[in-house]
Amino acid sequence: MKQITHDFTTLGNEVLNIERQAIDGLYQYIDEQFNRACQAMFDCNGRVIVIGMGKSGHIGGKIAATLASTGTPAFFVHPGEASHGDLGMVTANDVVIGISNSGETAEILNILPVIKRLGITLIAMTGNAESTLAKLADIHVSIRVEQEACPLGLAPTASTTATLVMGDALAVALLKARGFTADDFALSHPGGSLGKRLLLRLEDIMHTGDRVPSLSENALISEALLEVSRKGLGMTAIIDDNGRLAGIFTDGDLRRILDNRIDVHTTRINEVMTRSCVTASADMLAAQALKLMQDRKINGLIIVDLEGRPVGAMNMHDLLQAGVV
Structure with missing residues (x-):
C-alpha cells in the first residue's frame, strides 16, 4: 500500500473555505437587480429559458430543473444547438437567463441579436458587470467571486458553486411568492418515494x-x-x-x-x-x-x-x- 504523502484533508478544507467565502459574498448581490429578475420571471407568461456553455451549462441545466419543479416553467437550451435550430423553441413570451462567468461566451453572444429582436427579457448571470453579456442584458444578477478554489484559477469551482446557489435563491424566492405547496410539488414528482410521500392519502x-x-x-x-x-x-x-x-x-x-x-x-x-x-x-x-x-x-x-x-x-x-x- 502506497504511503500518503499529501495532507488531503487540509487541501479539502481549503476548498471548502474558499467556496464558503464565495457564498458569503453573494449576499451583496441579493439586491434590486435580483428583485427585478424574480419579478420578470414571476410575470412571465411563457417559460424561463436557461442557456449556458460548458460548466455554466451544467449548472444552468440544474437551475432550469429546479425552477420547473418549483412552479416556474423552465427548460435548458444549449447555446451551440440554439444557433442551429433550437432557438425556435424560444418565443417572445419567454424570459431568457444567460449564464457566463466571464460574460463573453461567444456561443451566447451569437444568439443575443435574435433574443433582442424578439423583445425577450434577458437576465444575465455573470461575474463581470462590465462584460458584453451584462451590458446587453435587461437585468444583471452578479455571481462574482474573489477566487476559484482551483489553485490555477482555471477550473470553474467557486464560481459554479456561487451560480448554483444564486439559482436556488431565485427559484425558492419564486416558489414562496407563488404560494407553491407540497401538493403542487407532488404533481411534478409523481414517481418514486417522493411522489408517494406527497401524493398518497x-x-x-x-x-x-x-x-x-x-x-x-x-x-x-x-x-x-x-x-x-x-x-x-x-x-x-x-x-x-x-x-x-x-x-x-x-x-x-x-x-x-x-x-x-x-x-x-x-x-x-x-x-x-x-x-x-x-x-x-x-x-x-x-x-x-x-x-x-x-x-x-x-x-x-x-x-x-x-x-x-x-x-x-x-x-x-x-x-x-x-x-x-
Whole structure:
C-alpha cells in the first residue's frame, strides 16, 4: 500500500473555505437587480429559458430543473444547438437567463441579436458587470467571486458553486411568492418515494370493510385478542351501540392487562381499552399520518368518518409497504 504523502484533508478544507467565502459574498448581490429578475420571471407568461456553455451549462441545466419543479416553467437550451435550430423553441413570451462567468461566451453572444429582436427579457448571470453579456442584458444578477478554489484559477469551482446557489435563491424566492405547496410539488414528482410521500392519502392504503379490526365494547378481552390476531394490525377498534368509535385495544394494552393478571375470559374489553385514542381521516396525507404516529409514538391508526364511525385502519407496516417510510 502506497504511503500518503499529501495532507488531503487540509487541501479539502481549503476548498471548502474558499467556496464558503464565495457564498458569503453573494449576499451583496441579493439586491434590486435580483428583485427585478424574480419579478420578470414571476410575470412571465411563457417559460424561463436557461442557456449556458460548458460548466455554466451544467449548472444552468440544474437551475432550469429546479425552477420547473418549483412552479416556474423552465427548460435548458444549449447555446451551440440554439444557433442551429433550437432557438425556435424560444418565443417572445419567454424570459431568457444567460449564464457566463466571464460574460463573453461567444456561443451566447451569437444568439443575443435574435433574443433582442424578439423583445425577450434577458437576465444575465455573470461575474463581470462590465462584460458584453451584462451590458446587453435587461437585468444583471452578479455571481462574482474573489477566487476559484482551483489553485490555477482555471477550473470553474467557486464560481459554479456561487451560480448554483444564486439559482436556488431565485427559484425558492419564486416558489414562496407563488404560494407553491407540497401538493403542487407532488404533481411534478409523481414517481418514486417522493411522489408517494406527497401524493398518497390514507384512503389509498388503509384496510377497509371486513379487513378493519373491530368489535363491540361489550365483548370480552379474549374475543378482542382473537380479532387482533385475525386482522394482523396489532390492534382493534372498539365500537359503541351506535357504531361510533369508543376506544382502541392494542398490543400495548394487552401487555398491561397481563402485568395486572386480569382474567381475559371474564373481563369485558370496555374495562381495559384505551378510550382517548388517536384517529385520522381518510383524506389525510400518508406523510402527515407518519409524522402523527411518530410524534405520538404509536404504530397504528383507526380512520374514522365525520360521524366518528371507523371506516379504515392502518399501521406502520402499511406505510412501509407503500414506500412512505
